[in-house]
Amino acid sequence: MNSIQTKEVSFETPIGEVAMQISRDSDGLLASKTETFGGYEPGLVHTLAAVLEPDDVLYDIGAGFGYNGTVARSVSVPQENLHLFEIDEQRAEICSENHPEATLNRSPVGDGDGETIAIDSYTRSNPAPDVVTIDIEGLEVRALQGLRRTVATENPIVFVEVHPAFLSHFDAEVEEIHEILEENDYDVLVGNHRTYPMEWCRRKGDPPISRQAEIPTYTIFARPE
Numbered sequence: 255m256n257s258i259q260t261k262e263v264s265f266e267t268p269i270g271e272v273a274m275q276i277s278r279d280s281d282g283l284l285a286s287k288t289e290t291f292g293g294y295e296p297g298l299v300h301t302l303a304a305v306l307e308p309d310d311v312l313y314d315i316g317a318g319f320g321y322n323g324t325v326a327r328s329v330s331v332p333q334e335n336l337h338l339f340e341i342d343e344q345r346a347e348i349c350s351e352n353h354p355e356a357t358l359n360r361s362p363v364g365d366g367d368g369e370t371i372a373i374d375s376y377t378r379s380n381p382a383p384d385v386v387t388i389d390i391e392g393l394e395v396r397a398l399q400g401l402r403r404t405v406a407t408e409n410p411i412v413f414v415e416v417h418p419a420f421l422s423h424f425d426a427e428v429e430e431i432h433e434i435l436e437e438n439d440y441d442v443l444v445g446n447h448r449t450y451p452m453e454w455c456r457r458k459g460d461p462p463i464s465r466q467a468e469i470p471t472y473t474i475f476a477r478p479e
Contacts, residue, residue, distance in 0.1 A: 258347055261285075265293030268303045269328045274352045276319045277344060283448070283467055284321065293321070294466075296450030298413065298473060302387070303329050305411050305477070311381045313373065313410075315339045315363045315397055316389035320352035326385075327353075337380060339363050363390065365399040372400030382408040391469075392420025395430045406438050409478040415447070416461075417471050431474060432458060440476040447473040 259278035264271055265288050276284055283294035292299035302322060306312065308330040314322045317338035326336060336356035340346040343360075350358050357380070364370025377383070382404060388397050394414050404410065412435065416428055435442050443454035444461035454475050455462070461472045 258344055260348055260351070263288040263293070265289060265299075266291045267299055267325055267328045272324050272328045274320060274324045275348055277348060280319075284319070292450050295321070295447045297445055297452035298322075298447035299325050300450060300452075301447075301454070301475060302326070302385070302413065306331055306385055308332075309335070310384035311335045311337065313337045313339070313383040313386045315373075315387065316391070316415075317349050317358075318342075318345050318389070320349040320356075322387045323349070323353045323356060335381070337376075337383070362393075363400065364393060364396040370396070370400070373397070374400055374403040377404055377408070383410045385411045385413075387413045387415075389415040391417050392424050392426070395421065395426035395434075396424065398431060398434045402434060405434065405440075409438070411478075412440070412474075412476045414474040414476070415471055416474060417469055419469055435474075435476045439479050441479045442474060442476045444472055444474055 260275040261278045262273050263276055264273040287294040302325050306326055306329050310331055312326045317340040323336045333353050333355035336353055338356050339359045340349050341362050346360050362370045366372030366375055388394055432442055445452050445454040446462035446464045448464040448466050463470045463472045
């Protein structure tokens with residue numbers, strides 16, 4: 255039985271209102287920006303809903319409470335096509351409550367160094383993704399290093415939430431994200447995913463940054479040309 259206290263929040267997507275459970279103690283942007291279009295990441299919600307097809311497979315790396323999975327289901331992606339990766343025990347439990355028929359993985363995603371799982375290895379026994387979302391606070395580069403073969407051969411659409419202040423903690427630079435994607439002929443755009451309406455642009459050196467939360471962030475949106 256779930257011992258974690260939860261509360262329901264709802265927000266509008268391009269397809270209509272959706273609802274999900276989050277921790278009752280949560281007082282972050284997800285809780286404070288509910289009941290508005292797109293919730294706390296309206297730019298991402300709008301774009302994610304636009305690119306997903308009903309038969310797509312979504313890999314959500316850093317799934318949290320299952321926000322992106324909720325958006326995917328709003329456009330008729332079945333739960334069985336959701337592969338959710340979340341290492342925080344409380345968030346994973348609530349994520350599983352929101353998407354009980356999805357595949358939930360509690361192992362850290364990285365370059366497959368022995369302590370992490372590489373998506374390239376994961377796809378050998380699971381359906382390859384059509385869309386990948388990554389939000390793991392500084393470990394974005396390592397996740398993409400473990401995703402190189404999948405990017406090269408399967409060409410999924412990729413969203414990466416970038417946390418510039420955290421990248422240096424892991425001896426990584428944002429340029430590495432662009433290199434991995436661009437070497438596979440991806441069109442790479444950047445934008446402030448917490449605004450709506452929003453515009454994706456090519457200002458790699460000066461991206462539109464969200465400062466609504468304590469840690470500045472922005473999102474990379476990449477798709478094969």
